[in-house]
Amino acid sequence: ETGVTQTPRHLVMGMTNKKSLKCEQHLGHNAMYWYKQSAKKPLELMFVYSLEERVENNSVPSRFSPECPNSSHLFLHLHTLQPEDSALYLCASSQSRESNQPQHFGDGTRLSIL
Amino acid sequence: AQSVTQLDSHVSVSEGTPVLLRCNYSSSYSPSLFWYVQHPNKGLQLLLKYTSAATLVKGINGFEAEFKKSETSFHLTKPSAHMSDAAEYFCVVSEGGNKLVFGAGTILRVKS
Numbered sequence: 575e576t577g578v579t580q581t582p583r584h585l586v587m588g589m590t591n592k593k594s595l596k597c598e599q600h601l602g603h604n605a606m607y608w609y610k611q612s613a614k615k616p617l618e619l620m621f622v623y624s625l626e627e628r629v630e631n632n633s634v635p636s637r638f639s640p641e642c643p644n645s646s647h648l649f650l651h652l653h654t655l656q657p658e659d660s661a662l663y664l665c666a667s668s669q670s671r672e673s674n675q676p677q678h679f680g681d682g683t684r685l686s687i688l
Numbered sequence: 689a690q691s692v693t694q695l696d697s698h699v700s701v702s703e704g705t706p707v708l709l710r711c712n713y714s715s716s717y718s719p720s721l722f723w724y725v726q727h728p729n730k731g732l733q734l735l736l737k738y739t740s741a742a743t744l745v746k747g748i749n750g751f752e753a754e755f756k757k758s759e760t761s762f763h764l765t766k767p768s769a770h771m772s773d774a775a776e777y778f779c780v781v782s783e784g785g786n787k788l789v790f791g792a793g794t795i796l797r798v799k800s
Contacts, residue, residue: 578731605786617778617790630785664731673720673782674739679731 577601580665580680587655588688595650595683597665603678605671606648608640611662611682623648624671652685660687690715690781694791702799707751707766709794711779714760720782721762723753726793727775735777738762749773774798 578599587593599606608620622630623642637659639651648665662684666677695710713719720739724732736747743755753764762779779791 580731616792617788619787622785622787630787666732668786671786673784673786674737675786676722676734676737677786677788678734679724681729681731684729 577678578665578667578680580663580683582683583681584684584686586686586688587652589655589657591655592651592653594652595663595665595685597648597650597680599646599648599665599667599678601667601669601678603667603669604645605668605675606642606645607666607668607677608648608650609664609666611664613661617664621650622671629671655685655687657687660685690719690783690789692779692781692789692791694777694779694794696794697792698795698797700797700799701769703771704768707764707769707773707796709764709777709779709796711762711764711791712760713762713779713781715781721753721755722780722782722788723747723751723762723764724778724780725775726778732778735764769796769798771798771800 581596605624610618620634621640626642641649662682664682666679668675668677691714693712722737723735726732736745738745738755746752751766776793776795781789
């Protein structure tokens with residue numbers, strides 16, 4: 575599946591660093607999503623963007639800051655993270671936010687906080 | 689609120705034998721249901737989807753699932769397991785606004 579590309583694939587950072595995760599979709603979709611996948615826990619929806627407008631923020635701490643400059647790109651800016659933020663961060667996109675529209679996922683960024 | 693229960697956290701089968709991964713859902717209206725697969729160090733790949741058309745849904749790689757409203761189930765099956773099917777499988781229900789609710793996942797092991 576190359577429709578949704580995430581970079582970097584792996585990231586190790588200290589708690590005081592600032593970094594950004596990037597997601598790009600080549601499917602012409604209008605909605606994009608950030609998920610967090612931690613060990614032993616179901617996937618958690620973090621943010622939803624529709625037509626570049628944030629429409630959902632699932633009580634995510636402010637140390638995570640999303641940005642959607644256009645319908646093809648989505649960023650997750652990280653600062654002052656905690657060890658419990660270590661996880662796989664997945665980006666997804668869908669044609670629209672209709673419930674019957676499947677989401678297409680990237681391969682994720684594996685984030686480790688030292 | 690909608691929810692998904694995957695009844696087995698681990699399933700082990702021999703290569704060439706049938707696969708059954710069980711999923712029950714809770715929904716207040718006619719749901720959209722999906723099965724995704726995740727191989728190690730990869731994202732989630734869509735296997736199949738149910739969106740209120742035919743109750744028997746065929747997906748990729750020989751997988752299929754049957755929507756049974758009376759049992760609130762959406763079990764995933766495959767007639768003959770292949771080594772490459774070893775992965776984690778997620779049953780997912782879509783809420784309004786395409787918010788996905790994921791099951792806890794079932795790890796499928798395929799023995800040679």
